Amino acid sequence: xxxxxxEMIRKRDFWEANRQSGGYxxxxxxxxxxxxxxxxxxxxxxxxxxxxxxxxxxxxxxMPEKDLYDSTVILVPREITFDNYRIVxxxxxLPKSMLNTLWTCTLVSVLQVIACTLxxxxxxxxxxxxxxxxxxxxxxxxxxxxxxxATALYMNFVDFDVLGIIKLFTGKGVKLHGSIVPxxxxxxxxxxxxxxxxxxxxxxxxxxxxxxxxEAAYVDGCGSLHTFVRIMLPDAMPTILxxxxxxxxxxxxxxxxxxxxxxxxxxxxxxxxxxxxRMSLYFSNETGKPTIVPVGRQMQLVSIGILVCSxxxxxxxxxxxxxxxxxxxxSGTKE
Amino acid sequence: xxxxxxxxxxxxWGLKDSILTYLPIEPLIRLIKGSKKKNGTFDSMRSRNARxxxxxxxxxxxxxxxxMLRPLCESLLMSLSAVKIIQGAGYTSTLNGFENYKYAxxxxxxxxxxLVDEIGRMAINAISTLVLSFVIAVILNQNFKGRTAARAxxxxxxxxxSGVLPGIEAQVGSNQEITMIESVAEELxxxxxxxxxxxxxxxxSVSGMASSVFDxxxxxxxxxxxxxxxxxxxxxxxLSGLQAISPSLYEAADMEGCTAWESFxxxxxxxxxPLLLVNCIYTIIDFFMKNDNKVMERINTVMYSQLRFGESAxxxxxxxxIALAFIAVSSxxxxxxxxxxxx
Numbered sequence: 001x002x003x004x005x006x007e008m009i010r011k012r013d014f015w016e017a018n019r020q021s022g023g024y025x026x027x028x029x030x031x032x033x034x035x036x037x038x039x040x041x042x043x044x045x046x047x048x049x050x051x052x053x054x055x056x057x058x059x060x061x062x063m064p065e066k067d068l069y070d071s072t073v074i075l076v077p078r079e080i081t082f083d084n085y086r087i088v089x090x091x092x093x094l095p096k097s098m099l100n101t102l103w104t105c106t107l108v109s110v111l112q113v114i115a116c117t118l119x120x121x122x123x124x125x126x127x128x129x130x131x132x133x134x135x136x137x138x139x140x141x142x143x144x145x146x147x148x149x150a151t152a153l154y155m156n157f158v159d160f161d162v163l164g165i166i167k168l169f170t171g172k173g174v175k176l177h178g179s180i181v182p183x184x185x186x187x188x189x190x191x192x193x194x195x196x197x198x199x200x201x202x203x204x205x206x207x208x209x210x211x212x213x214x215e216a217a218y219v220d221g222c223g224s225l226h227t228f229v230r231i232m233l234p235d236a237m238p239t240i241l242x243x244x245x246x247x248x249x250x251x252x253x254x255x256x257x258x259x260x261x262x263x264x265x266x267x268x269x270x271x272x273x274x275x276x277x278r279m280s281l282y283f284s285n286e287t288g289k290p291t292i293v294p295v296g297r298q299m300q301l302v303s304i305g306i307l308v309c310s311x312x313x314x315x316x317x318x319x320x321x322x323x324x325x326x327x328x329x330x331s332g333t334k335e
Numbered sequence: 336x337x338x339x340x341x342x343x344x345x346x347x348w349g350l351k352d353s354i355l356t357y358l359p360i361e362p363l364i365r366l367i368k369g370s371k372k373k374n375g376t377f378d379s380m381r382s383r384n385a386r387x388x389x390x391x392x393x394x395x396x397x398x399x400x401x402x403m404l405r406p407l408c409e410s411l412l413m414s415l416s417a418v419k420i421i422q423g424a425g426y427t428s429t430l431n432g433f434e435n436y437k438y439a440x441x442x443x444x445x446x447x448x449x450l451v452d453e454i455g456r457m458a459i460n461a462i463s464t465l466v467l468s469f470v471i472a473v474i475l476n477q478n479f480k481g482r483t484a485a486r487a488x489x490x491x492x493x494x495x496x497s498g499v500l501p502g503i504e505a506q507v508g509s510n511q512e513i514t515m516i517e518s519v520a521e522e523l524x525x526x527x528x529x530x531x532x533x534x535x536x537x538x539x540s541v542s543g544m545a546s547s548v549f550d551x552x553x554x555x556x557x558x559x560x561x562x563x564x565x566x567x568x569x570x571x572x573x574l575s576g577l578q579a580i581s582p583s584l585y586e587a588a589d590m591e592g593c594t595a596w597e598s599f600x601x602x603x604x605x606x607x608x609p610l611l612l613v614n615c616i617y618t619i620i621d622f623f624m625k626n627d628n629k630v631m632e633r634i635n636t637v638m639y640s641q642l643r644f645g646e647s648a649x650x651x652x653x654x655x656x657i658a659l660a661f662i663a664v665s666s667x668x669x670x671x672x673x674x675x676x677x678x
Contacts, residue, residue, distance in 0.1 A: 134399075149407055191402040
């Protein structure tokens with residue numbers, strides 16, 4: 001009863017104040033409300049648009065085949081089946097391909113991040129001849145589409161040799177093609193997927209660390225390497241972590257480098273990209289006679305593939321969302 | 336190093352300095368002269384630091400020379416020559432001038448059309464991506480409930496729209512009839528039968544207004560899904576720029592009687608405009624390198640299925656040159672309009 005009374009008083013006060021302000025208060029309040037409603041609608045719509053394909057994919061993934069053609073079934077399947085998942089797992093060689101993806105991605109991203117951190121630190125804190133030129137080269141690596149150099153790179157690793165040194169000893173180059181060695185070599189030299197971007201991000205971060213910190217370390221007798229490991233690295237850990245996550249996520253879904261350098265391993269993204277070509281063969285074997293897979297069915301299985309591919313990443317993202325968003329924000333502000 | 340620069344005034348690296356930095360001339364001279372006294376003029380702190388810095392950057396330099404510069408030159412050569420694959424023994428190439436470029440532009444049935452298509456699509460998409468990501472960033476910068484969740488969701492496309500994921504669904508039924516795919520795709524993706532934008536388009540075209548403008552507008556609206564999916568990073572970059580604006584600017588403007596609209600155009604927009612350049616370049620590069628890009632697909636098929644290495648190299652060089660031209664033109668336009676705030 002008492003709260004009701006105070007509420008009433010507040011309400012009366014509001015109208016009183018509104019009258020005194022000549023209607024300004026009310027207008028202000030209404031316009032604020034309209035803005036927030038419009039904003040909520042817009043955001044909800046856009047967010048829904050991003051999430052909706054995931055949800056649709058999930059619901060169709062549980063449908064048996066006949067539900068796909070039943071126009072009365074839209075989102076909720078008549079009966080839930082996990083058969084589709086089994087088929088996709090067979091088609092993409094699942095446990096093995098996922099494990100392969102996991103270890104190659106981890107290895108490659110760790111190498112890339114180590115190299116990019118060193119290089120980013122060098123660019124940010126040291127002055128040396130031709131620095132601007134080399135940094136220009138970093139920008140070039142960001143801009144050049146990998147397709148441009150793909151053919152030449154491919155040939156490079158069929159007959160690998162660094163400036164003719166190996167040929168000098170053994171008479172011919174090493175056949176590195178098909179193993180993970182070429183891509184690891186590229187990763188440790190910052191030539192992997194989008195590595196220029198990570199160098200840029202890390203450089204931006206290291207540039208922001210105050211000079212006095214470094215000087216204090218020098219005065220206390222730290223060498224260059226010591227300063228880097230003891231002072232700079234712990235500070236930069238969030239940014240490095242986020243670079244690692246980016247590298248991991250993009251490597252996970254990457255097709256280009258995977259197809260070129262890791263084709264001998266069953267990597268999930270590679271399997272997923274060729275899932276359509278193997279589908280009819282699979283079903284023919286299953287039924288014992290040649291079958292053409294209907295488009296709806298193809299679509300469903302591909303959706304499941306996409307879902308399976310992105311699920312680990314989404315889980316990873318949910319746990320590390322803050323690191324992702326904040327690190328980009330940090331590297332964007334300073335220039 | 337930035338602070339040191341302003342205080343000391345950094346010397347430029349001349350040829351002599353650079354040579355002395357990397358070649359151990361100084362100890363040699365000392366050896367010859369037989370003096371043990373350290374002479375500070377040659378091996379200064381500066382050149383020692385330069386050597387350490389170079390050591391840090393060395394992985395990149397090596398990688399660039401071996402895995403980027405060399406392939407780049409080779410691919411340029413390849414694009415200018417007829418390449419023949421020899422089983423198990425690499426390839427032979429003989430120079431043939433601009434034959435491959437001629438092939439790409441005049442003989443290849445699809446490359447031309449795809450190129451024009453994609454460039455047109457890119458121009459529209461880049462502009463709408465920039466506008467949309469800016470608007471969303473402004474909204475996400477305001478205070479409301481569930482802001483963190485909204486930010487997280489808008490960043491999700493960075494993961495969901497990367498690598499194989501966007502392109503693969505488009506391949507479904509690429510050998511079957513198109514009408515059928517479309518109907519099934521519609522069945523799968525949209526739950527309601529009403530298409531608002533199509534209805535609106537019909538209404539407006541009946542009313543007989545400038546149709547070409549509406550066409551562009553409706554392509555933008557219809558591709559809003561693609562645009563939102565492509566603008567994750569851009570939103571975050573804009574957001575970071577918005578957060579860097581000091582609130583006192585808005586307070587002062589408010590005291591002077593600025594409306595929200597005015598302070599948006601007089602404060603928010605100019606303060607964030609430098610980031611427009613970064614975002615614009617990122618958008619263009621991102622678009623050019625996407626997997627569901629028709630030109631990229633064409634280059635891949637020419638390379639892997641038809642094994643025409645020379646022709647595919649020529650195609651990718653044409654593509655790269657166009658991308659560069661786009662970046663140059665857009666950065667030229669943007670830098671003229673950008674306001675840099677000195678602090």
